[in-house]
Amino acid sequence: MNCKTTNADELMKTRDKILLSSLELFNEQGERNVTTNHIAAYLAISPGNLYYHFRNKSDIIYEIFQEYEKLVDYYLDIPENRPLNLDDMTFYLESVFDGLWSYRFLHRDLENLLDRDQRLRSDYREFTDRCLAAISKIFEKLAEGGILEPQPDALRAAMSLNVWLIVTNWMAFLKTAHGEKASACLTLHELKQGIYQVLTLELPYVTPVYREQVMELRERYRPTMPEQEDEREVSAG
Template identity: 45%
Template structure:
């Protein structure tokens, strides 16, 4: 019984994520999710009282995905290669949880619990992670910036990540959002960092940018 319950719970979360990404969260109801899974609405409500609870669980996956992949290695200092990991994580998060970025203000407005936890995550956990990474890259000699730059660039990077897919939809209303859309977003982030890259690393940085050519 417990094994079946866990399996159904996880299936609901994973398949909901797929449907939200493909069709948008606002277009999908709990009845759509139940029908997609081949279960009764009552079975779904046994695990989740409403769609907002499913969205919240997906957000927890997103937060865990970010924090675990961007965790500072405890046994060593950051290296230039860690910037690649940082960007790959940003790209993978943008793509894997892309529905969250289609209409984030509306998503948060419809889900007060999510709104509170999202703001706490961005303004505390994520801010600390970004600040630590930037300071490590400065110490490495890859970047040159002061504390004010760190604050401003962190905000600008998050604005790009947060609204990139909405921008793509507005700029190309008839185009389908693809992985190439995410790569363009990561390249835009790299463009923000370029003025702060130290000369000895500029060639490697330029090559890194080319990795994200659409």
């Protein structure tokens, strides 16, 4: 019930249904484990039908990636004319993790996706650059807002990269840290504990004035370790 949503509305065009179902299946089972035949079967259409709408599997993935790109670019459009406050920061963090969740298959086995599709590789590269620039700008504008201590450019760049690494790989970590069972089921709530990790990173740079507030915000995302799974043997203290 947790890991399933309904879609494939009767009113939707086949092409859109393919995109939507592909995303859903990719997210749940991993791109590697979802074949074009699976997608067709899931939609109860023929493989030929699927290939009428898309030249190949890569094209489906590429189109989904472009949606993702658009979404994140939209979220990370930083206002130029004013400093940022804590609400802004919360919004950025929440939005980014929401996007990550909706398109989570992309960050699983990304390397193989990029190896198979050069368009995707160069697009993703530029996407990364844009995101890093956005993160850096957020830091800058948070400093303007008196929330973070101002930092030299080089340090800010390195910090932004660390944030990027944590954000994009938190999901993968959760999957590997997850119990003995299949890694299919994971909740958005768990994913957002990544925000705790990002705020941990920022903590030393928060100005004394805002320390309390940021600590409180961070606390809201603290991982709740005990009994979040129904049945789990205690394996490590």
